[in-house]
Amino acid sequence: MNRAWRLIPLYIGVVIILLYTLFPLYILFLLAFTPAAYTTIAIHSGNYPTLYPAGFTLYNLQAAFGIPEIMTALIKSLETAFLVGGLALLIGIPAAYGLSRLKPKIASIISTTLFFANMLPSVTIAIPISATFLRLGLNETFLGLALAQELIVLPLTVFMLLGAFQSLPREIVSQARVDGAGLMTTIYTVIVPLAKAGVAAAFLLSWMMSWDEFTFAVFLSPAQPTLPILIYEYVTRGYILEAAAFSMIVTIPVVVLVIFMAKFLKGEILAGGLNG
Amino acid sequence: MFRWKEDYTAYLLILPAIVYVAFFSFVPSIQAVYESFQTPSKQFVLSNYQLLFQGTDLRNSIYNTVVVTLLALAIQFLVAMVIATILMKEFRGKNFFQVGFMIPFGVATIVASYVFGNDNIFAISGGYANTILHYIGLPQPQWINPNNYIFNVLGLVIADSWKNTPIVAIVLLAGMTTIPPDIYAAATVDGAGAISRFLRITLPNLSNYIAIALIIRGVSEFNIFAMAQFLFPHKILTTLVFSYYGISGTTYLSYAVATILLAFIVLFSTLVLLYRSWSQKS
Known part of the structure; x- marks a missing residue:
């Protein structure tokens, strides 16, 4: 009994944090599947929107899929994300194996360099890259975008x-x-199969980061947008409900991925470059 | 000799990654710095910077960037500390919580910006945030009204923290699991309360991981872009770069602001790295 009482503050914390994390997703769900009268129209006419699903409609989703740009954007997002994931493994596997064989001190210097490169602002890097890509004809292509991401x-x-x-x-x-x-045979026939869970997680994480990426996409491919940029354009043009449907399409795969990968996303990895 | 050969192959394997990073991040960064001292007629000048420092845009956006960064870090570390502390305990439903708190990490920044944005949660009047405040009976601020600076900052910082707290939490959790439980047990026997255990055991033992999380998040806060574009009616450094970039006459100004942003990030990372080596020595 005593023990159960002591857990109460813990559960209060758990509930508050879960409310904070899940509420915005619930709102997205409401926006996508409730008639506009209860959501955006209410907000824009200064009324309070309902906090429960007051009705159900697939109209928003249908309207969004009626827009021809969405298929092009979806394909572009998918092409880019798979290329980013593939390249990450192609360059990353040998590099990680090499690092694992080096003396810790030297490996740590190289990791810190990689980490530092990761810190440089995308906005700063995107402008010169955009100028270079323009010369190479890579602007607006999924190849160019993938290389930057x-x-x-x-x-x-x-x-x-x-x-x-x-x-x-x-x-x-x-x-x-x-x-x-x-x-090379050792790496690909012995090590990679043994570490396949980690390799899969690395691929999925890079896939996911590309799928979500905004800054490089807006600088390097504004005219032939990926899904995130399409959402941005639709919101700025005032198509709020279509944007909600697009957002659902972008969000569902990543939420599934996060649920699947939660146990691989460890602090040690994010801290990896600076640890030791 | 054999050892040297082993190392040599290892370097060869790492080389593509290094070349890649050098080509796509270090070279463009240097290019940006170089271009910031140029004019359309290709002369070396300081005029881009002079122009920026004369106006108020740059000063305001530096100020806003710093305010947003500090406040966002404060919220994220506070909430992340609570999450990590919860995850150190065993309780029913832990598996669900472990996945639940991570979900925002996967949600695209643009989707988070949209849901929190002007049209939905933080709508100027009657958004979802205000609807809840209305039902609880609290006053309802106009979140994204430009005259309402404090609430502008709060809106951006809450949305940003929503997405990014999970990363801080898992880094802090990684740190907490390295602290041997015996220390806590011994301190409890000696009569140390929960707060004093937190201040004297948890915090000092976490300093390394706090530094790591500070670098990761601090730098990313300086780089917030999509969210600020959506949620923040004022300019921060990144959105200032973008606004100059879009207009043909001010491309070189955008390079100059981008360089200033770069300088801030290098400065910040260096400070945190120094703090880290200092905290490891003591």
Whole structure:
């Protein structure tokens, strides 16, 4: 009994925090699936919107999918995100393996450099990159956008993969080398399969960060937008309800991903570049 | 000799990542700094900076950036500390909480900005925030009215903290799990209360992780862009860069503001790194 009473403050904290985290998502749900009369129209005419689903409609979603731009934006977002995820593994796996083999002191200097690159403001970097891409014909392409977004994603991917590789038993790794497997063969046939959960998580994290990315997208691909930019444009043009439907489309996959990946998203990884 | 060869291959494997980062972040950064001293006729000048320092836009946006950053960090660390403390305990429903508090991390910044924005939660009158305040019986501020500076800042900072507190929480949690539980047990036996245990054991042992979270978040706060574009009627450094960038005559001014932003971030990271090495020594 005594123990149960002592948990009350804990549960109050839990409830308050969950209300704060879930309320905005609930609002998004209301906006997307309730008739406008109870949401935006109420707000814009100075009334209070209802806090419960006062009605149900698929009209907003249908209206949003009736806009031809959405398919182009969806395809562009998907192409970019998969390319970013793929590149992250292509460059990240060898780099993380290399880092795991170096002396901790040197590895830490290299990690800090990667981390520092991650800190540089996207806004500052985007303007010169945009000028360069203009010359190379890469502006507005998903390739150019993916190359720029890779920058934000790569350091985190490397730290995540490094964490996954370091948790493998060292004997297996050296065993494979003694057996005479070449280095690249060792990495791809022994280490990657053993660390597959971590590798998958690294891919999904980079995929997700690209899917959400705004700054590079608005500087490098304003005319052929990705989904986030499309939402921005629709809101600024006053199409509030379509934006709600777009937002649902952007949000559902990432929420599923976060639920799936929650146990991989560890503080040690985000801190990776500066730890030790 | 063998060791050297091992290292050599390791460097070779890391090289693409380093080249990538150098090419896409260090080179453009240097370019931005260089361009900030240029004019359309390609002369080296200080006039871009002179022009900026004469006006009030730059001063205001520096001030706003600092205010937003400090307030956002305060909220995020406070809430994250509560979340991490909760996650150190065992209780029924912990699995649900562990996933629930993380969800905003995945929600796109633009979606968060939209939901909190002018049309929805923080609408000038009668948004969802005010609806709740209305039912509780509290006064309802006009959140995004430009004349209402304090509430403008609050709106931006609350929305930003909503999305980013999970990252701070998991970094702090990682730090808390490194503190051996025996220390707490011993302190409790010695009669230390919860608050004194927090101040004398948790905080000092966390300093390294606090520094890490401070760098990650502090720098990102300086870089808030989409949210400020949506929610904040005043300019911060990033939105000032964007507003100059959009207009053809002021491209070089946008480079200059971008350089100032860069300088702030380098300064901030250096300060936190210094604090970290100092706290590790003592």
